[in-house]
Amino acid sequence: MARRTMTVNGRTMTVDVSPHVRLLDYLRQQGLTGAKEGCAEGECGACAVLVARPDGEERTRWTAVNACLPPALAYEGQEIVTAEGLGRAPGAGREGDLHPVQREMAARGGSQCGYCTPGFVCSMAAEYYRPERAGAADGEAHSHEVGPNGFDLHALSGNLCRCTGYRPIRDAAFAVGLPEVEDRLAARRTLPAPPPLPTWVVTEDTEFVRPASLAELLDRYAQHPEAALVAGATDLGVEVNIRHARPPLVLAVDRLPELRTLDVGPDAVEIGAALTLSEVEHGLAGRVPLLEELFPQFASRLIRNSATFGGNLGTASPIGDSAPVLLALEATLVLASAEGEREVPLADYFTGYRQTVRRPGEIIRAVRVPLPPAQHSAFYKIAKRRFDDISSVAVAIAMDLDGDTVARVRIGLGGVAATPVRATATEELLTGAGWDAQTAARAAATLAGEGTPLDDHRASARYRTAMLEQSLLRFHAQTQPSEALEVAR
Numbered sequence: 001m002a003r004r005t006m007t008v009n010g011r012t013m014t015v016d017v018s019p020h021v022r023l024l025d026y027l028r029q030q031g032l033t034g035a036k037e038g039c040a041e042g043e044c045g046a047c048a049v050l051v052a053r054p055d056g057e058e059r060t061r062w063t064a065v066n067a068c069l070p071p072a073l074a075y076e077g078q079e080i081v082t083a084e085g086l087g088r089a090p091g092a093g094r095e096g097d098l099h100p101v102q103r104e105m106a107a108r109g110g111s112q113c114g115y116c117t118p119g120f121v122c123s124m125a126a127e128y129y130r131p132e133r134a135g136a137a138d139g140e141a142h143s144h145e146v147g148p149n150g151f152d153l154h155a156l157s158g159n160l161c162r163c164t165g166y167r168p169i170r171d172a173a174f175a176v177g178l179p180e181v182e183d184r185l186a187a188r189r190t191l192p193a194p195p196p197l198p199t200w201v202v203t204e205d206t207e208f209v210r211p212a213s214l215a216e217l218l219d220r221y222a223q224h225p226e227a228a229l230v231a232g233a234t235d236l237g238v239e240v241n242i243r244h245a246r247p248p249l250v251l252a253v254d255r256l257p258e259l260r261t262l263d264v265g266p267d268a269v270e271i272g273a274a275l276t277l278s279e280v281e282h283g284l285a286g287r288v289p290l291l292e293e294l295f296p297q298f299a300s301r302l303i304r305n306s307a308t309f310g311g312n313l314g315t316a317s318p319i320g321d322s323a324p325v326l327l328a329l330e331a332t333l334v335l336a337s338a339e340g341e342r343e344v345p346l347a348d349y350f351t352g353y354r355q356t357v358r359r360p361g362e363i364i365r366a367v368r369v370p371l372p373p374a375q376h377s378a379f380y381k382i383a384k385r386r387f388d389d390i391s392s393v394a395v396a397i398a399m400d401l402d403g404d405t406v407a408r409v410r411i412g413l414g415g416v417a418a419t420p421v422r423a424t425a426t427e428e429l430l431t432g433a434g435w436d437a438q439t440a441a442r443a444a445a446t447l448a449g450e451g452t453p454l455d456d457h458r459a460s461a462r463y464r465t466a467m468l469e470q471s472l473l474r475f476h477a478q479t480q481p482s483e484a485l486e487v488a489r
Ligand SMILES: Cc1cc2nc3c(=O)[nH]c(=O)nc-3n(C[C@H](O)[C@H](O)[C@H](O)COP(=O)(O)OP(=O)(O)OC[C@H]3O[C@@H](n4cnc5c(N)ncnc54)[C@H](O)[C@@H]3O)c2cc1C
Pocket: 041, 042, 043, 228, 229, 230, 231, 232, 233, 234, 235, 236, 237, 238, 253, 273, 274, 297, 298, 299, 300, 303, 306, 307, 308, 309, 310, 311, 312, 313, 314, 315, 319, 320, 321, 322, 362, 363, 364, 365, 388, 389, 390, 391
């Protein structure tokens, strides 16, 4: 039988491990102890490494991911670079030299205890090699979040440091230049990423399968509807690490070509369920403004580099952030099973707490979003932190106006019921009404009554209700001519 391998820092390594071994543990067992475990739930970035991901058919994008969440076997045949490999690989020069991002971190005091540093340098390196950064590196300070070298600090939003303070880290990020011509990791971007390999590993208590095709996946899933599907593992990995889930059969769907297409047609965009949120963000390039608002508010860049729409809707969490947005966009889901495909409006998909209309053996193949997008839209995620936090309440609104009259409006809500819901009473009140302050006030009061919010550790029911009301008033203010009101975002 062929050896199972992956390439780490340019070396081929055997990966004969149990499906329960995480990528982080595997790397550390190989002596690559730079990547650390801080939280084991995707929150701190101490475990970040770089992976070679497809950037179109022919190119590679160095992408930072959390190694604490996915099984090592999910990376069979793939190419990984850790903080140790960064120091050796690129145009920094000789073996043992520091990579430019490591050099700047050292020079500017970006590391004290060093626990977070390997993770930070991997996230920084991904941004260092982001092809679009070169275009933004014009020597001008763009904002407090994008440096004169085009470095977008959001690349580091999934990395926490508890002792250095972020100022020196930011200084280091804004000081790195562009990759030099002899930089091997930069050159690697012009070649295709490694293709996915079919994987099948059986041990005493578990089985991991990466099927070669959608047909094979659906066949296996029909026979074993109890199997756990895994895409980015940002939910499943937390279940495994924190709640000790040990699924006896895991079916990997993340690299199936049929789940990784992004088709923009005249009437709709179809988003493959296994594309990562970062890939969708990049591929859509702002075509759907409401999705564009969702992306930066969804977890961190590290998580978005793995998380998928299929996983977010697959868990059917009432506080998942994609559902309210996709409800406001009137999205439909393409569900596939061995029997064939069917299309279900997202509004009919959720049937109860983490329950859906998905039948045994059925997966989400794609999400369809009708075009053109509404004239006005907004996504309000109310959480304790602005970034990388779980929603207490989420409100997505998409509205078309005909003059001053509301021609059409769709409102999706999260965090106010056992499932994500559409605010149909508010939609009804608004449709055909004049879009003025009085209507907005009436609609806000109606919206406050939609859903059945609960008290929990994140927020009280009263707070959630108040946030519903405020969101609609805020949306009204934001859709007024610019001189009317400047709303702090
Ligand atoms: C630190 C952190 C921050 C997070 N922040 C947010 C946030 O801000 N907003 C938010 O909404 N979520 C957040 N999440 C949750 C998670 O990232 C998302 O739910 C993500 O979209 C899951 O996608 P995945 O591909 O990683 O799913 P996986 O973990 O791979 O899969 C989760 C489950 O989804 C199902 N599934 C996967 N693919 C399919 C498919 N194609 N068809 C049917 N079922 C499928 C399976 O049942 C699987 O068990 C966060 C998670 C972490 C760890």
